Amino acid sequence: MKAILVREFGGLEVLKREEVPTPKPATGQVLVRIHAAGVNPYDTYMRAGTYAIKPPLPYTPGSDAAGVIEAIGDGVKKVKVGDRVYTAKTLTGAYAEYALTLEEQVHSLPEKISFGQGAGVWVPYATAYYGLHHSAEAHSSETVLVHGASGGVGTAAVQMARAMGLTVFGTAGTQKGLDLAKREGAHQVFDHSKAGYQEQILKATGGRGVDIILEMLANVNLSADLKLLATNGRVIIIGNRGEITINPRDLMSRRASARGFTLWAITPAEEAEIHAGLIAGLENGTLRPVVGKELPLAEVARAHKEVLEPGAAGKIVLVP
Numbered sequence: 550m551k552a553i554l555v556r557e558f559g560g561l562e563v564l565k566r567e568e569v570p571t572p573k574p575a576t577g578q579v580l581v582r583i584h585a586a587g588v589n590p591y592d593t594y595m596r597a598g599t600y601a602i603k604p605p606l607p608y609t610p611g612s613d614a615a616g617v618i619e620a621i622g623d624g625v626k627k628v629k630v631g632d633r634v635y636t637a638k639t640l641t642g643a644y645a646e647y648a649l650t651l652e653e654q655v656h657s658l659p660e661k662i663s664f665g666q667g668a669g670v671w672v673p674y675a676t677a678y679y680g681l682h683h684s685a686e687a688h689s690s691e692t693v694l695v696h697g698a699s700g701g702v703g704t705a706a707v708q709m710a711r712a713m714g715l716t717v718f719g720t721a722g723t724q725k726g727l728d729l730a731k732r733e734g735a736h737q738v739f740d741h742s743k744a745g746y747q748e749q750i751l752k753a754t755g756g757r758g759v760d761i762i763l764e765m766l767a768n769v770n771l772s773a774d775l776k777l778l779a780t781n782g783r784v785i786i787i788g789n790r791g792e793i794t795i796n797p798r799d800l801m802s803r804r805a806s807a808r809g810f811t812l813w814a815i816t817p818a819e820e821a822e823i824h825a826g827l828i829a830g831l832e833n834g835t836l837r838p839v840v841g842k843e844l845p846l847a848e849v850a851r852a853h854k855e856v857l858e859p860g861a862a863g864k865i866v867l868v869p
């Protein structure tokens with residue numbers, strides 16, 4: 550099979566498309582024929598060797614894919630050959646024609662969700678779910694600012710928060726991104742590339758502030774975020790690419806908090822809850838992954854470049 554292999558950490562040039570043996574499922578494992586693989590920002594940090602998790606080399610990137618069960622190992626009961634699934638982590642990597650996974654790493658993909666959309670489920674939607682439900686403990690009627698609403702996590706969070714009954718504000722840096730956030734459910738949108746947009750957000754709350762901020766770029770925004778919070782507000786740090794100075798008094802005066810999390814650290818019980826919630830939302834149409842761009846697997850370097858550029862509009866997915 551064709552697969553992307555990273556033999557050394559580095560720039561885009563270390564992403565090589567190679568011919569490798571198609572894996573065979575052992576006991577408790579399944580083989581998925583990949584129809585689409587999702588590209589997440591962390592895939593690029595991991596490839597560069599700057600991420601907290603460094604896989605043994607060589608490795609095939611990607612945790613998120615959607616496809617069809619091709620073969621199952623002994624003892625597998627959850628799925629059968631021919632089932633449509635999305636993956637939440639794999640054993641051999643999602644950027645390939647086939648991926649080996651544990652039985653528990655595949656989840657039913659509802660009929661109405663395309664493979665391209667299915668490749669955008671795991672990391673973005675689980676992150677949005679964990680951020681809203683577990684970390685922020687969001688309640689209907691609260692106001693959430695999705696700070697970075699045009700990308701994978703942001704569009705997921707907008708759809709989810711809207712369905713939960715929150716008032717949703719979203720930001721993006723292009724008109725296309727703003728339109729997307731609005732279309733997916735944001736009540737009001739703001740351009741984070743324009744000076745003074747934070748004042749507009751505060752004004753939109755009548756000066757009260759927002760209850761929750763889901764933050765995609767904390768190293769740029771955290772200090773200003775704290776000044777946008779209502780009493781008992783919380784900033785949930787999802788994305789961060791550097792350091793920033795904050796004034797803790799901004800938290801004290803609001804009895805507010807800043808919390809962070811990483812999806813890698815969630816418990817099996819939390820993960821089970823997340824998949825149940827996501828599958829229900831995919832089935833009933835409240836969750837609709839947005840595919841911004843489909844690229845052939847051979848264009849993986851372009852995908853890794855573009856996922857870090859401004860102007861997000863949903864997910865970038867690779868098609869083997």
Ligand code: NAP
Nearest residue numbers: 590697698699700701702721722726788811812859860861
């Ligand atoms: P993505 O699809 O590439 O989207 C990036 C988002 O960040 C876009 O909405 C982009 O908006 C926005 N952004 C750019 N500049 C911004 C600014 N100054 N202020 C606010 N937002 C800004 O990435 P993603 O998959 O949604 O992930 C978002 C971040 O969360 C990444 O850093 C990723 O590594 C991280 N993440 C963390 C976890 C975790 O477990 N904690 C899980 C998933 C993702 P425009 O392009 O419109 O400017």
